[in-house]
Amino acid sequence: MPVNIDDREIIQLTRNEHSKEEGFVLLVKKYQQRLYWHIRRLVVDHDDADDVMQNTFIKIWHGLAKFREESQLYTWLYRIATNEALGFIKKAQHKKSIPFEDGGPELSALIDNSPLISGDEISRKLQRAVLMLPAKQRLVFNMKYFDEMKYEEISAVLGTSVGALKASYHLAIKKIEKQVLVD
Amino acid sequence: MKPANNIQNGKNGSDRKLKDLLGKEMPYQVPDGYFEGLPDHLLDACRQSRQEPKRRLYLQTGFLRIAAAAAVLIMAALVITMVFTNRPSEVEGFVEYSMDEIYFYNINSLADLEETYLLSLIESDNLDLMGLMVNKADSISDEAIMDYLLAENHIEYYIINEY
Numbered sequence: 552m553p554v555n556i557d558d559r560e561i562i563q564l565t566r567n568e569h570s571k572e573e574g575f576v577l578l579v580k581k582y583q584q585r586l587y588w589h590i591r592r593l594v595v596d597h598d599d600a601d602d603v604m605q606n607t608f609i610k611i612w613h614g615l616a617k618f619r620e621e622s623q624l625y626t627w628l629y630r631i632a633t634n635e636a637l638g639f640i641k642k643a644q645h646k647k648s649i650p651f652e653d654g655g656p657e658l659s660a661l662i663d664n665s666p667l668i669s670g671d672e673i674s675r676k677l678q679r680a681v682l683m684l685p686a687k688q689r690l691v692f693n694m695k696y697f698d699e700m701k702y703e704e705i706s707a708v709l710g711t712s713v714g715a716l717k718a719s720y721h722l723a724i725k726k727i728e729k730q731v732l733v734d
Numbered sequence: 735m736k737p738a739n740n741i742q743n744g745k746n747g748s749d750r751k752l753k754d755l756l757g758k759e760m761p762y763q764v765p766d767g768y769f770e771g772l773p774d775h776l777l778d779a780c781r782q783s784r785q786e787p788k789r790r791l792y793l794q795t796g797f798l799r800i801a802a803a804a805a806v807l808i809m810a811a812l813v814i815t816m817v818f819t820n821r822p823s824e825v826e827g828f829v830e831y832s833m834d835e836i837y838f839y840n841i842n843s844l845a846d847l848e849e850t851y852l853l854s855l856i857e858s859d860n861l862d863l864m865g866l867m868v869n870k871a872d873s874i875s876d877e878a879i880m881d882y883l884l885a886e887n888h889i890e891y892y893i894i895n896e897y
Binding site: 572575579580583588591592604608613667669671673675676678696697724 | 756758
């Protein structure tokens with residue numbers, strides 16, 4: 552269950568050597584589901600998502616001491632999770648000699664081949680269409696459509712202007728509509 | 735009244751249409767109890783992990799190391815070549831010629847001059863060389879010429895080379 556505790560309180564706990572682990576566990580409990588689903592939508596397979604989650608939180612563990620409170624905690628967490636997930640996909644595709652931007656069909660095929668994926672045909676169809684999008688549009692679509700983040704928040708995570716994000720989202724919607732209607 | 739720009743306002747009509755059509759359900763599942771055990775599992779992983787030391791960029795790839803070694807070898811080869819070779823030096827466009835090269839250059843240059851041009855020079859008012867030579871020859875005695883030639887070994891030279 553997600554915990555309802557203020558981010559500043561969590562950060563204060565992690566800054567103290569004696570309460571660092573307690574603060575970290577609270578942080579994981581608060582954000583694990585949001586970060587897991589963000590990662591899972593990008594890498595598709597559960598075991599891969601689990602690996603990326605572990606790498607993400609190890610980075611967070613070591614980076615907490617340096618975290619500046621100028622940015623919001625969840626923005627920082629999302630950025631680390633996004634980088635780890637994209638890095639994982641790049642590495643996996645590189646091993647198979649697939650260029651990063653051409654990995655859509657490979658990822659899309661996982662929807663039908665990976666364990667722990669069920670759901671109705673409509674939700675599968677949506678995920679297949681999302682996975683065929685270019686990486687940036689896929690990220691923007693997921694964060695806006697599923698996580699319902701504001702453009703300003705997405706901008707803080709991805710370092711892209713709000714205008715460009717709106718254009719990306721609009722394009723993504725159009726492509727998905729087209730893809731779903733064709734199917 | 736202008737229609738609202740949905741993209742600019744962030745209220746994408748297609749977004750709502752898509753949600754109505756496809757919903758927000760995801761087909762993904764997690765193993766039972768996955769999230770309950772995750773905090774402890776991640777804490778264990780973090781305890782066991784060691785922070786990776788940041789490596790310098792130039793040491794991150796084998797390629798950069800090989801390129802650096804190749805650059806050092808090329809520089810060393812250039813220095814050795816410049817120090818130990820005996821090539822004639824060319825300093826700021828000045829070409830150093832040997833005495834033989836200069837001699838043959840002069841002979842060939844004179845040979846290139848036309849005879850009529852040389853005669854015109856001799857016959858001109860300012861360069862009466864023929865007259866000068868005749869006058870000079872008249873004023874020098876035979877004895878003086880012989881003394882000069884003997885003193886400078888010119889006769890020996892003449893005999894050896896011509897006969």
